[in-house]
Amino acid sequence: MTTTDSERADAAASGGGPSRVSFACDGDVGRLRLIAGARRNAIDQRFVDELGTAVAAIRAAPIRALLIDAEGPAFTVGGDLGYIGDRADRLGETLDQMIGGFHAALGDLGEVEVPVVCAVQGGAAGGGLGLLWLADVVIVASDLKLATGFDKLGLSGDGNGSWWLPRLVGLRRAQELLLEGRVLSAREACEWGIATRAVAPEALADEALATARRLAAGPTRALGRIRALLRSSGDVGVRERLAEEHAAMIELGGSEDARAGVTAFAARTRPEFRGR
Known part of the structure; x- marks a missing residue:
């Protein structure tokens, strides 16, 4: 070694x-x-x-x-x-x-x-x-x-x-x-x-x-946020994490990828994510 x-x-x-x-x-x-x-x-x-x-x-x-x-x-x-x-x-x-x-x-x-x-x-x-x-x-x-x-x-x-x-x-x-x-x-x-x-x-x-x-090729902005939330999962209380998940969902709800994903899911088509 x-x-x-x-x-x-x-x-x-x-x-x-x-x-x-x-x-x-x-x-x-x-x-x-x-x-x-x-x-x-x-x-x-x-x-x-x-x-x-x-x-x-x-x-x-x-x-x-x-x-x-x-x-x-x-x-x-x-x-x-x-x-x-x-x-x-x-x-x-x-x-x-x-x-x-x-x-x-x-x-x-x-x-x-x-x-x-x-x-x-x-x-x-x-x-x-x-x-x-x-x-x-x-x-x-x-x-x-x-x-x-x-x-x-x-x-x-x-x-x-x-x-x-x-x-x-x-x-x-x-x-x-x-x-x-x-x-x-x-x-x-x-x-x-x-x-x-x-x-x-x-x-x-x-x-x-x-x-x-x-x-x-996925919704990498959302995946990055998931990564950050998981990384810190042992360091915050339950209510603090609830607030952080809430804030992240609201932020990502305004993203191009989220709109593409929700629209494609409703239409039963395959979304095209751009990381935005």
């Missing part, structure tokens, strides 16, 4: 080596991709910096859905332990810089107003799981092995797992994952509520892209 000495030497010699993260638009679908597959998409400072740049581009892009995926045999193994270990004499400072930027990017990603699909293959671990936690649809390959891993490092964990996991799987299972270092298979990730569905590894890319395109 760490980069090798030769990989680190190559990276140093080339000023950091190949890029770690990319963002591009495919029509209405934005694609945030981890592209350091040879490094198993391990997270170092360059990864964090490039993620921050990509997230800023995502927030400015006219997209209607976001797909997060990764090149290589692993989605991400989490922190680059070689990079971090080389700085063990100033570990606190290194973690402060990396986690500060990483968490800022995750916070911004969590607030994007479009549906988020995440495609996960191979190994998925550590703070990198934060990219999975914030997604609305998580499609995993059947070869998945998922673990938090912080119990092996003497660290408490980052990536917002301590917030998301109790909501996704319940307190006891969250404790098992974080305290006991439980490793989950694809089937278990689906059973626990971490993943939406599992597919064969060779089908993962097509299934994830098709799902993102399907969501992008």
Whole structure:
């Protein structure tokens, strides 16, 4: 789960080596991709910096859905332990810089107003799981092995797992994952509520892209509001949430998509949503 000495030497010699993260638009679908597959998409400072740049581009892009995926045999193994270990004499400072930027990017990603699909293959671990936690649809390959891993490092964990996991799987299972270092298979990730569905590894890319395109063709303004309401569901009282749902319905009732949807439903025709 760490980069090798030769990989680190190559990276140093080339000023950091190949890029770690990319963002591009495919029509209405934005694609945030981890592209350091040879490094198993391990997270170092360059990864964090490039993620921050990509997230800023995502927030400015006219997209209607976001797909997060990764090149290589692993989605991400989490922190680059070689990079971090080389700085063990100033570990606190290194973690402060990396986690500060990483968490800022995750916070911004969590607030994007479009549906988020995440495609996960191979190994998925550590703070990198934060990219999975914030997604609305998580499609995993059947070869998945998922673990938090912080119990092996003497660290408490980052990536917002301590917030998301109790909501996704319940307190006891969250404790098992974080305290006991439980490793989950694809089937278990689906059973626990971490993943939406599992597919064969060779089908993962097509299934994830098709799902993102399907969501992008929907009433994405409404889907974005649903996303925000669900995300904050554990943080408000019943009456406050009733008021928020009321306000959201009134706001969306004035949208072009809502008029198209209601009219098409009454006419028993298929609506054409434009995200407006």
